[in-house]
Amino acid sequence: MPITDPLVLPVDVVIAPVEQLSTTVRERLGAADGMFAVTRPRGRAPSRLVTPEGAALLEEFRRARRVADAVLGYAGRRGLEPALVLADSFPLLRDCFNARVLVPADSPEAAPILPTREPGNRIGPFIVRRCVQALEDTEVYLASGHGGEVALKLARAGTGPAVPAALAREASALRRLGGAGAPAFVGAGRSARQPWIAMEWCHGAGAEAAFAGHRDAGDLPALRTLAARVATAYAALHRRGLLHGDVHAANLLVDQSNRITLLDFGLARAIPPARLAGRPGSGFAGTILAPERAAPLARSGTLPVPTAASEQHDLAAMLYALVTGLPPLDLPPEREAALRVLAGGGARPFTATGAARWRDLESVLGRALAADPAARYPSMAAFARAIRAVRLPSRPRRSVAAAAELTRVVDRFLGATHPDGAAFREGPPPPRASVTHGRAGIAWALYRLACLRDDADLLARADAWLARAEAPDPLAFESPGTDLVADEVGPVSPYHARPGVDLVRALIARAQGDERSAAAAAGRFVAGSRVPWDGHDLTLGSAGTLLGAALLAEAGIAAPGAGLTALGEELSGLLATRAADLQDDGIAHGEAGVLYAVLRWSAASGSPAPAQLAGRLEGLAARAERAGRGVRWKSAGSAGPPGGVAVHEAAGWCRGPARQALGDSGE
DSSP states (O other): OOTTSOEEOOTTOEEEEGGGSOHHHHHHHTOOTTOEEEEOTTSSSOOEEEOHHHHHHHHGGGSOBOHHHHHHHHHHHHTOOHHHHHHHHHHHHHHHHHTTSSEETTSGGGSOOOOSOOTTOEETTEEEEEEEEEOSSEEEEEEEETTEEEEEEEEOTTOOTHHHHHHHHHHHHHHHHTTSSSOOEEEEEEETTEEEEEEEOOOOEEHHHHHHHHHHHTOHHHHHHHHHHHHHHHHHHHHTTEEOSOOOGGGEEEOTTOOEEEOOOTTOEEOTTOOOSSOOOOOOOSSOOOHHHHHHHHHHSOOOOOOHHHHHHHHHHHHHHHHHSSOSSOOOSSHHHHHHHHHHOOOOOGGGGTOOOOHHHHHHHHHHTOSSGGGSOSSHHHHHHHHHTOOOOSSOOOOSHHHHHHHHHHHHHHHHTOTTSHHHHHOOSSSOSOTTTSHHHHHHHHHHHHHHHTOHHHHHHHHHHHHHHHSOOTTSSOOTTSSOSHHHHOSOOTTTSHHHHHHHHHHHHHHTTOHHHHHHHHHHHHHHHTSOOOOOSTTTSHHHHHHHHHHHHHTTOOOSTTHHHHHHHHHHHHHHHOOTTOOBSOTTTSHHHHHHHHHHHHHHHOOOOOTTHHHHHHHHHHTOEEETTEEEOOEEESOOSTTSOEEEOOSSTTTSTTGGGOSSSOO
C-alpha cells in the first residue's frame, strides 16, 4: 500500500517528552530538552526523536488519515503554508512509514502487538507456559516438552517470507553449533501454518544487567573478565564458520557463572567454506554500525553484508557501551546525519562518558573501532586475547557515572522544590497533598535528604512543603476523572490518604526535636488508620498502615498511650493469618507487600515475628520461577482469556522483578 493511502499510528505507539526519560537514556539518545521520543514498545524499530512540531503532526494520525489531510489540518490550525509543512515533514513521515510506526489504516499492524498463544496452548509437541516476548514479527514462548523446557520462537501471521526464512536460517545455525555457545536446537515445524523453531531454554540475565552491576560498583576486574568472555564467545562462533550478523546486547545471556550464550541467529552468515540453509537476511539492531557499512547505506541506501572485520567493530562498540554506560559516538537523532557520523568511525574518550580513566582497555577497543578494517585486529580471537591482556589502572577508581546520574537527579529535584519557585507556589496537580502524588511526598523526600546530609535548611524546606499539604483542599487526596478518588484509594493508605500526611509530620517534628508535636501527629496517624476499610494490601490497605507504624517506631516516636504499639500488634497478627483476598504475589497489592510490612514491624518493635509467617514466606518462595540470574513471580489479573484468569509479568514495583527485593518502602 502506498504512503498516499490512509495511515494511522498503531494504538500502542507512545509519543512522550524526553523529560520523562532518565538522564542516562536521554544521553544515549542524544535528546535535547523539548524533544519527543516516538516508541512502539514491542516493535523492532528503535525509538526516534522528533521535534515538538513533528510530534504534533504525528498525533494527527491517531485516527486514520491521508498524509495530505493530516498536513492540511495541522497547517490550518497553526496558520502555516501546507506545501512548506509537507516538504519539511515528508522525511519524518517516510521514515515512520518505513519503520512501521505509521501503518495502513486497514492493516493488522494497526492493532497492538499482543501474544497470540495462551498458557496451555499447544504448538507442535510443546505446551506453552508463558510468553517471554512478543514483537511485530515473532513471538517467543517458554514451553515444555521433550522432557524439559524449551524456548519456542513462532512467526506471527502475515509477516511475509522474510521471517520464515530467518527462522530456517536460525535453525540451520543452531544445528551447526550443536549447543556450543548457543542454545541447542530441539525441533522445528508449523502451527496453524505459522513456522516455529524450538531450542534449549537457557537461564541468564541480559548483558546490560550483568555489566551494569559491575559498572556501578566500579569493579574493573569483573568488567574486564566479562568483556573478554563475550569476545571469546564471538571468537568461538567465528572459528565454527559463522558470523552472528546481529551484534546487540539483547542477544546475549550471562548466567551466574558468567558463561555467555549467544541468541538470535536469524541474520547469521556462513564464513566459507561453511554453509547455512536459507536465504540470508540483512539488517542491524544496534546503534553503532561499522563505517564500511554505514557509508554505502548513507550514500545509496544499500547495506553491505557483514564481515568478520565489521562484526569485530560492532562488538567493540557494544562492549564500549556496556563498560562505560554510553555508546562510543554521540549520534544526532536524524538518521542521515547519524549515518554520516558513523561513516567517520572513531570513539570518544572514556572520560567523556563519566567512566573511570582506563587507557589500556580504551586503546584495545579503539583499535577494534578503527575506521579502516585493515587497522583492526586480524581476527576476533586476537581481539579477545587483547581484552584478556588489558592491564588495570594502577589505582582503580570507582566509576562516577552512577553517582553523577544520582547527583543530577537530586540537584534537579532540589532546584524544582525551592520555596521561591513556581512549583511551591502552584503545587502539583491533584491529588495535591498525598505522599504518592502530592506535597507530602515532596516533604518526605526533602526530610530524607535532610537526615542524610544533616542539613537544617532542607529540613525547614520539608516543613514548609508539608505545611502546604496540611492546608484544607478539596482535591488534597482526589483527582476527579481518574482512579484516584475516595472510593478507590480509601481513607487509611499512607500513600494516598490523610494518615500519610500525619506520618510525615511526626517524622519531621521528631527530626526537629519537637517531641510533643511528633507524638500528637502519631496519635492522628493511629486514629485515622482505624477508620473501617476492608483492604489489606501495602498500597491501599492495612499492610501500608503497619509499615507506617514501623517507620514511626524506628524513629522512636510513641503515640499517646499505647496506641501505636496496640495498632501495630493488632495488624501484625491480622496480616499474618488473613489477607486471603489478595490476588497476586507482588509488593504493592499482594502477598510480598503483606509479609514485608509484618517483617518491618517485627524488626522495629522488637516483637517476635508471628509463627505463621515462616510458612507464608516458604509458600512465596515456592511460587517463584527462575528468570535470568534470579527469580520472578506471576501475577493474576482480571484481563484474562474468556472464562479464565490472565497470568502475566510486568516491569515496575507493583508486579515487576524489583518488587520482592525492596530495601525500603517506595517505588
